[in-house]
Amino acid sequence: MKKPLTLQVNGQVHELLVEPSETLNSVLRKRLRLSGTKKGCDTGGCGSCTVLLDGKAVYSCMTYALAIDGGKVTTIEGLAKEGVLDPIQQAFVRNGALQCGFCTPGFVMATKALLDAIPEPTEEEVREALVGNLCRCTGYVKIFEAVREAGRELARGRKRNA
């Protein structure tokens, strides 16, 4: 039986009726038409479905929507502001850190969670934070470089604004 769900997604409040079996991934992609969040394995093994829930990276395929009633979700669509890509997205583009791109939204969101917690991570911290995200095109080196460059860029911006 469907139950009411309130979610804030990318700053916008949505009130929905959902089945207990519906995942956050399904709500985002099918109900809200936010298809930037991907569905790869659907079993918690690839990270392509990663979004932020209250600032923490989660697998949306493994998160029941009703379990996060009242939560704040950020998806890849929520990063760019007024048509300008987020610095993390810009660093991925600059470094050629994507090939087919299917895994990229998940990597970017996991990176966002990492850099919000650790502004300038070491390579080891980057590898650890992204261990749950798989890229079948094996472009990891460029991804790790992009993450660290984004961290440095964001740190420079914070210093400029301090």
Ligand code: FES
């Ligand atoms: S689709 Fe969620 S971890 Fe693979």
Ligand code: FES
């Ligand atoms: S860029 Fe192809 S799976 Fe990651």
